[in-house]
Amino acid sequence: MNRISTVWDREFRAFWLSPIAYIIIIAFLALTNFLYFRTFFLEGQASLRVFFDFLPWTFMLILPALTMGQWAEERKTGTIEPLLTLPVTEWQVVLGKYLASVSLLACILLLTTPLVLTVSKLSTNGIDGGQTMMSYFGALLLGASYLAIGSWVSSFSDNQIVAFILSLAAIAVLLFVGLPFVTYFVEGGFSVFLRNLGLTTHYSSLGRGVLDMRDLLYFGSVIYLFTFLTTRMVESRKWS
Amino acid sequence: MIEVQGLSKKYGDVLAVDDVSFSVSKGEIVGFLGPNGAGKSTTMKVLTGYLAPTEGTASINGHDISGQPLLARTAVGYLPESTALYEEMGVVDYLRYMGRMQGVPSGQIQGRIDEVIATCGLGTMAHKDIGQLSKGYHQRVGLAQALLSDPPVLILDEPTSGLDPAQIVEIRALIKRIATEKAILLSTHILPEAQNVCSRILIISNGKLVGEGTSGELLDMVSGNEEYRIRLRGGDGIVAKLEQLKGVSSVTSNNENGELACTMIAENGVDLREQIFDTAVAAGSKLLELTHSSTSLEDVFLQLTGTTGLHAEAASSAGGDTDE
Numbered sequence: 001m002n003r004i005s006t007v008w009d010r011e012f013r014a015f016w017l018s019p020i021a022y023i024i025i026i027a028f029l030a031l032t033n034f035l036y037f038r039t040f041f042l043e044g045q046a047s048l049r050v051f052f053d054f055l056p057w058t059f060m061l062i063l064p065a066l067t068m069g070q071w072a073e074e075r076k077t078g079t080i081e082p083l084l085t086l087p088v089t090e091w092q093v094v095l096g097k098y099l100a101s102v103s104l105l106a107c108i109l110l111l112t113t114p115l116v117l118t119v120s121k122l123s124t125n126g127i128d129g130g131q132t133m134m135s136y137f138g139a140l141l142l143g144a145s146y147l148a149i150g151s152w153v154s155s156f157s158d159n160q161i162v163a164f165i166l167s168l169a170a171i172a173v174l175l176f177v178g179l180p181f182v183t184y185f186v187e188g189g190f191s192v193f194l195r196n197l198g199l200t201t202h203y204s205s206l207g208r209g210v211l212d213m214r215d216l217l218y219f220g221s222v223i224y225l226f227t228f229l230t231t232r233m234v235e236s237r238k239w240s
Numbered sequence: 241m242i243e244v245q246g247l248s249k250k251y252g253d254v255l256a257v258d259d260v261s262f263s264v265s266k267g268e269i270v271g272f273l274g275p276n277g278a279g280k281s282t283t284m285k286v287l288t289g290y291l292a293p294t295e296g297t298a299s300i301n302g303h304d305i306s307g308q309p310l311l312a313r314t315a316v317g318y319l320p321e322s323t324a325l326y327e328e329m330g331v332v333d334y335l336r337y338m339g340r341m342q343g344v345p346s347g348q349i350q351g352r353i354d355e356v357i358a359t360c361g362l363g364t365m366a367h368k369d370i371g372q373l374s375k376g377y378h379q380r381v382g383l384a385q386a387l388l389s390d391p392p393v394l395i396l397d398e399p400t401s402g403l404d405p406a407q408i409v410e411i412r413a414l415i416k417r418i419a420t421e422k423a424i425l426l427s428t429h430i431l432p433e434a435q436n437v438c439s440r441i442l443i444i445s446n447g448k449l450v451g452e453g454t455s456g457e458l459l460d461m462v463s464g465n466e467e468y469r470i471r472l473r474g475g476d477g478i479v480a481k482l483e484q485l486k487g488v489s490s491v492t493s494n495n496e497n498g499e500l501a502c503t504m505i506a507e508n509g510v511d512l513r514e515q516i517f518d519t520a521v522a523a524g525s526k527l528l529e530l531t532h533s534s535t536s537l538e539d540v541f542l543q544l545t546g547t548t549g550l551h552a553e554a555a556s557s558a559g560g561d562t563d564e
Contacts, residue, residue, distance in 0.1 A: 006340045010326075017328045078324030082385070085288040086341045087314040238292035240251065 003088045007096025008103070015104050020065070028062045028108055033115060048119055048127060051112075052135045052207050056175055056200055059143050064167035066101050067150030068160045071234065075158060080237075090234045098151055098227055105143045109136060131209035138206030141219040142199060146171050148226035155233040174199045174222075241266055241315075241393050241423035242287065247296035248447075249282050256282040258447035259296070264423045266392070269415065271438030272427035275545055279447040280427040281321050284397050287425075288318045300393050314343055317386035321397040321427075323378050327371035331362060331381055334370055335388060342389040356384040359414060375402040383411070387418070394418075396426040400433060412437050431537050445545035458540045465489070467533050468504040470516060475525025485515050499528065508534070 015021040035058070036051050074080040083093060120127045150167040157163040176182055178198010183191040195201050199222075202215040242264040249257040257279040264270045272280045285291040287298055289309050298305045301315035326334060332353060339349040357366050360380040365373055370381060379402050386394060399415065400408045415424065415437060428434055434441050435455045443451035443458070451458055472478060479502065483491045487510035493502040506512055513532055520527045 003341060006337065010329075010337050014326070014328060077327075078320070078322035079326055080324075081285070081290055081320045081322065082318065082324065082338075082382075083341075085290050085313060085316075085318050085320070086338070087310045087343055088341060089310070238290070240291075 003092045004096045004099070007088075007093050008100045011097050011100030012103055015066075015100070020069075021104060024062055024065055024104075025108055025111060028058060029111060031058050031062070032112060036115065047123075048116060048132060048135065051115065051119075052139065053204075055139050056142060056203060059139075059146055060168060060171050060175065063105070063143055063146040064150045064153075064164045064171070066104060067147050067154050067167065068163040069154065070097055070101065070151050071155040071230075072157050072160050072163045084234070084237075090231050094151070094227055094231045094234060098148065098230075101147045101151070102140075102144050105147060106140065109139060109143070128209065131207075134209045134211065135207045138203050138215075141206070141216075141223075142203045145174075145199060145219055145222040145226075148223045148230075149174070152226045152230045152233065155230045171199075241301050242298070242395075242425055243300075244283075244287070244298045245296055247283065247286060247298055248294045249279075249286055249291060250294045251282075256447050257286070260444070260447070260449050261296075262442055262449065262452065264393075264425050266423050267420055268440060269419045269424045269426065269438045271434035271441045272425060272444060273431070273434045273441055273541065274427075274429065274444035276429065278444045278545070280444055281397055282447075283444070284318075284320075284395050284425070284427065288316055288395055289313050290320075314389070315391055315393050317389065317391040317394045319382045319386045319394075319396040319399055321401075323382040323402075325370045325378060325381055325385075328369065330369050331357075331366050331373075334381065335384060338385045339388050342391075344389050352388055352390065356387045359387065359418075360384040361410065376404060376407050379403055379407075379411075383414075392422055394422055394424045394426075396424065398428060399426055400428070400430070408433075431541060435537055443541060443544050450544040451540065455537055458537065458544075461540065461544075465508060465534075466506040466510055466512070468502075468506070468512060468516060469529070469531040469533075470500075470502040470504065470520075470527070471529035472500045472502065472520060472525045472527060473498065475520065475523040478520065478523045478525050481519050481523055482516065485512055485519065486510075487512065500525075 032051065032054060035054050039050060071080070074083065084090065116127075116132060146167075149170050150163075153167040153170060154160075154163045157166060175198065177194045178196070178201040183195050186194060196218070202218045205212055205215050242262075244260060244262050247257055247260045248255065260279075260283060262270070272283070274280050282291065286293050287300065287305065289305055289312065292306065300312040303312040303315065305312045329337070335353045335356065336349060339352060340346070344352055357363055360383050362377070362380055362384060365377050365380075370378070373381065379399070383396070383399060386396065396415070400411050403411060412433070415426070418424075419439075426438070438455075440452070440454055441458060442449055451461060453461070470482075478500065479491055479493050482488065482502065482504060485506075487507045488504055489507065490505045491502055493500055495501075504512070504516075511532075513530060516530060517527060
């Protein structure tokens with residue numbers, strides 16, 4: 001536990017020591033606010049729906065930049081060798097790094113609260129606090145899934161740009177398989193399977209303010225699967 | 241403290257380390273000597289748990305590297321060949337991080353940091369970012385990190401690479417000073433360094449251990465020669481007379497501007513200097529120069545590793561530099 005928090009601490013600080021965190025935050029806030037307020041006055045309705053509907057896409061463009069260097073950079077500079085010859089397990093290092101990126105994600109989400117507060121002030125009958133909290137929770141789980149995928153991709157690519165593009169592609173696949181325009185073209189049972197495999201299905205379910213165990217299990221599985229694969233990938237260097 | 245039994249490591253089909261066995265005990269500095277690509281770094285990576293052995297076992301401080309990897313690694317301070325550090329961190333921040341990761345109790349970390357900063361001469365650089373440091377100071381930070389938990393075993397991959405001559409002397413002295421309490425395995429391709437610092441030398445070539453012992457023992461292992469370089473002027477049939485001296489195996493000579501330059505090879509342990517002088521005087525020739533050299537560690541190294549051509553030239557020219 002101690003080792004995990006030490007890795008977490010270093011990684012989280014490293015985000016703020018490099019320009020990455022700032023660039024990502026600014027890019028994300030600019031993008032979300034632009035997309036939101038572009039239609040805000042047209043619709044004449046104070047709803048956060050649009051904001052949360054955009055998140056899977058804005059996250060897809062932004063979050064891979066957060067994880068692309070996580071392992072690729074350590075391997076490129078060689079710092080991975082002193083790191084993994086310390087008395088720590090690969091699992092501890094993977095988890096520490098992953099949790100650091102999730103913490104930055106939480107910071108990013110926290111910075112969107114001014115938008116939410118603005119909307120709730122403008123709205124005549126206020127916004128549903130419970131549903132908004134649940135939407136945020138869903139956004140955190142969704143982003144955390146993206147980051148787990150990004151970590152895994154970074155663990156086997158030597159180049160950050162390649163890691164960025166591959167993560168984006170992998171996330172896109174998991175986003176698209178569940179969307180109607182894909183499930184529409186396949187038959188019955190398989191269509192249900194694909195819809196449930198897709199990230200958006202579970203994200204929008206949480207966004208409706210419903211806490212369903214199946215959605216939690218889904219996001220939990222995605223996160224566990226990809227952090228597990230990352231650990232395996234990091235361990236595999238031993239037998240290279 | 242380091243025990244290695246029949247260790248092998250394959251990269252795909254390439255056998256990088258081939259059935260290597262050795263041990264290093266407390267108070268010893270063992271030098272791992274070999275040409276580039278001989279398997280020195282690979283062996284060290286296996287010992288520190290970065291790579292898994294293909295075959296064989298090794299233990300550090302009594303802990304098997306595969307069975308109890310974390311206990312084994314706790315006992316090791318490791319300086320990798322690349323000395324890669326987190327450039328964006330400050331020196332002290334980095335050392336604090338490494339100390340926590342190495343399991344140094346939190347109450348002792350600051351004291352240990354102060355100590356390694358003093359031992360490695362980092363005092364003036366302590367509050368800079370690692371990215372601002374020169375190569376030599378990078379190396380010192382790497383060394384400081386290896387010493388941080390005061391581990392019983394040190395594995396140092398080319399600890400003096402990238403340092404200037406004054407720093408090299410300093411680091412060698414430092415290694416010798418701390419050696420009494422520790423088992424140290426260090427790799428180098430600089431022969432005088434091995435001779436100067438190490439109590440025992442392991443010579444590795446193409447993944448195989450080809451020689452082991454103190455530098456004296458290694459010198460005895462190979463059938464060396466005594467070599468004399470002579471310059472003479474005048475005298476009749478001097479070359480024939482030199483050839484007849486007892487123990488001489490060959491004499492080659494050529495004429496340069498009226499001076500005769502000879503190279504005599506004699507059996508090991510035979511000192512012919514006085515006889516050469518007497519022979520020259522008897523033949524009426526003037527002895528202008530006489531240089532004697534016997535088997536050096538370079539010869540041992542070259543013979544054991546079977547290096548020829550470029551390597552041999554590089555090694556002998558490196559040897560030439562250090563003789564001066």
